[in-house]
Amino acid sequence: MEFADLVLQNGPIITLDNNNRIVRAIAVKNGKIIAAGHKPEVKRLIGPLTEVIDIDGKAVTPGLINTHDHLLEHGLSSEFILDIRYPKAKNIREIQELVGRRVKDSNPGEWIIGHVWDETLLEENRFPNRKDLDSVAPQNPVFIKRVFEMGVANTKALELAGVEDTTSDPEFGKIDKDANGKPTGLLRGRAMNLVLDVIEWSVDQKIEAIKKGCRDFNSVGFTTIIEPGIMQDGIEAYTLCRDKDELNLRVLLQIGFLHDREEIKWAIDNYVVGGDDNLRIIGLKIALDGGVGPRTALFYDGYIDDPQNNGVQMIESDTLKEMVFEGHRNGFQIAIHAIGDKAIDIALEAYQLAQTKSPRPDPRHQLVHCYFPTIKALEKIMEFGIVINTQTPFLYFLGDSFIEALGHEKCKSCMPVKTLKEKNVHVGISHDATVTPPLPNIGLYASVARKTIKGKILGHEESVDKKTALEFYTTSASRHCFMEDKIGSIEIGKYADLAIWNFNPLDSSVEGLKEWKCLMTFVNGIKVYDFEDNV
Known part of the structure; x- marks a missing residue:
């Protein structure tokens, strides 16, 4: 008899098969399911080298399938990018504090990138701007991304991206400007690419x-x-x-x-x-x-x-x-x-x-x-x-x-x-x-x-x-x-x-x-x- 490599038992094990069975045990061999049913019928597949895991009344499901997540970007965010999501940052001051701490741990000129903010969740209920970021990062380029097609760059980042007072909006993008015609730092749509294109990852x-x-x-x-x-x-x-x-x-x-x-x-x-x-x-x-x-x-x-x-x-x-x-x-x-x-x-x-x-x-x-x-x-x-x-x-x-x-x-x-x-x-x-x-x-x-x-x-x-x-x-x-x-x-x-x-x-x-x-x-x-x- 060919024994299983792995057995999970004492379910419930939610199979989600066509009959929506909930079974008590499953057996695995060479990476695939070879049995799914009651404990006695699976027990015979347990050999001396089989790993047996007692579910102990918890629950097993099929591995979950995620149909649209940016894993690479998530990994960059987790490993290298500053997490400024609500409730970690509940207001602009807390965003500034998080950016400021990262600046202290970074070399002058090193990029500081943060994900993600939503002004409707911030106490000020407004967009951050480049001056908010300049106050804590005058020598480091900073870009903080909003959910959906929007982000804010500080003055240093705008300089590196070549964004000036006279820079025109790209197609399907907008560079927000104040009453004096100066960029506020807020970039919408494809205008974000002006900054993103100068950030490089190895x-x-x-x-x-x-x-x-x-x-x-x-x-x-x-x-x-x-x-x-x-x-x-x-x-x-x-x-x-x-x-x-x-x-x-x-x-x-x-x-x-x-x-x-x-x-x-x-x-x-x-x-x-x-x-x-x-x-x-x-x-x-x-x-x-x-x-x-x-x-x-x-x-x-x-x-x-x-x-x-x-x-x-x-x-x-x-x-x-x-x-x-x-x-x-x-x-x-x-x-x-x-x-x-x-x-x-x-x-x-x-x-x-x-x-x-x-x-x-x-x-x-x-x-x-x-x-x-x-x-x-x-x-x-x-x-x-x-x-x-x-x-x-x-x-x-x-x-x-x-x-x-x-x-x-x-x-x-x-x-x-x-x-x-x-x-x-x-x-x-x-x-x-x-x-x-x-x-x-x-x-x-x-x-x-x-x-x-x-x-x-x-x-x-x-x-x-x-x-x-x-x-x-x-x-x-x-x-x-x-x-x-x-x-x-x-x-x-x-x-x-x-x-x-x-x-x-x-x-x-x-x-x-x-x-x-x-x-x-x-x-x-x-x-x-x-x-x-x-x-």
């Missing part, structure tokens, strides 16, 4: 960031991630990690952000869909609009505090159609960032045209965010087989800023995940790190409770049950990766990507979901995280 730094990102994501139960918006240097860093056997997650890459025909051509000329089950290129990432907070998500109607502004379309419709078609006919999954109702409709038109001109079986193009689809758009999403990646954690962390921009009534329909589920659309949940931290406990909670950090409810009508919320991180998410036959559920023949938790989320109260904690994570049956080793 290959070694990126490799360390990827390893750090893997550790962080493993520690909360993730075993697979779609990494969106990754370019040549990032792909090279991921490849080096994979070749050194230092990639403790399955990583699916979407190349981007791609802004025009030339960049799409570059991607198609240099890359093809392919790889292995540890690292694979699957798609191309395009950003069509911006975000709700900075009032750049594209709507048919204006924002409540700025009725003449309905957002920003970052790529012309005809150009987008050409870009999508070229990527589509070359076999890529196309992932379009579209938040507002108008942006979603424009993206769907591009998908429809591409499939009409060059039919492909099951291309599974992805709408990223898709917060405010119209009723007609929902029907098209179902008809075209579009998969939806959305961020219910934003309802919790950023929902109050959404209300401020759009009003409470409109926000009740934000991220209509229940409606999408009812239409058999495959939804995946993510955190868009570094916008919000990768915390699946909050993802589950927000999908069920739809409650903001300040306690406001954003449409109970779109709440889902706990099992559905878990499926958004597992079985449903696996289809975004084209790997539903290999990951996402605990079944014989699938990879032994597993997570052990402190309790069964299906038995938890809604508020209790916030206390859900990962204790152990396995990829290919190999332990990549153990809470006890990190206490």
